[in-house]
Amino acid sequence: MLTIANTSFSSRLLTGTGKFSHPGLMLDTLANSGTELVTLALRRLDRRDRDAIFEPLQTAGYRLLPNTSGARTAEEAIQAAQLAREAMGTPWLKLEIHPDPRYLLPDPVETLKAAEQLVRLGFTVLPYVHADPVLCKRLEEAGCAAVMPLAAPIGSNQGLATATFLDIIIEQSRVPVIVDAGLGAPSQAAEAMERGADAVLVNTAIATSADPVAMGAAFRAAVEAGFQARQAGLAPPDLRASASSPLTAFLELGSDDHDR
């Protein structure tokens, strides 16, 4: 079981709800992915274009993880967090502060500042950060419920570009490590889990695939396989070959026959 802030989850696949072509497809995909924790965003209300996704997600029983996407400073993120808590009825928060729209890379200074204040305000904070082991440790010390280091830029589908640093974060962390952003294929999610991540968060790779419902199932299977492999203990790599079958003995027998 994955446990975040004393809450247990059977699924280690978190999913985003963005970029689906319509809400029905999103709901079918989430159901097929087995996810239990899904992210949502907050936007200034447009009366003519109300996005009716909150009610169906809540009715379906998902635990909601509102994000602070759009916030460029700690101050904006705290305001967004307070709005999100009222809108979605949960103190859980994916804290994300990325001022640069081109690469959407999280601002570490503003993120730590906001995390410290949000923890004091009673939020369950899951910060989206670069794969920086020092920063992740600081966020853990600040009282964050988990850390969410990126694999690669959001929506880039580049996979585990930060693998070396994720390994250090995983080795050091006493809170769950959720690899977030940039995972483009189920194989990459499986590798993140094999490396010891507690969970992964996937959105773009599922939502923008040719068949999101099927891709949701593929990521589900990959995350489960990767987790099981980690639990089983991977056999170490070796430069040299090591025979798995008694091949030499068999050949010797054969050559004996031939000699006779």
Place this chain on the structure above:
Amino acid sequence: MKILCNGDHLEVASETTLDVALSDYLNSPGAAAQGGLAVACNGEVVPRHQWSHWLLAEGDRLELFTAVAGG
């Protein structure tokens, strides 16, 4: 009295509470009870449980936010 709601100028009766103004603005009687909605009044987030007795004042500036899809 006049208030501003997401940039729209609204005329409301004096003593109007926030939940009533929201329902009028959203043209839906149960709007305030629905989830997925948050309100800031003059930049301050108003907790949901205060909506029914939060009295609006002339010139108040409301900002409404809603849950949307996101990653």
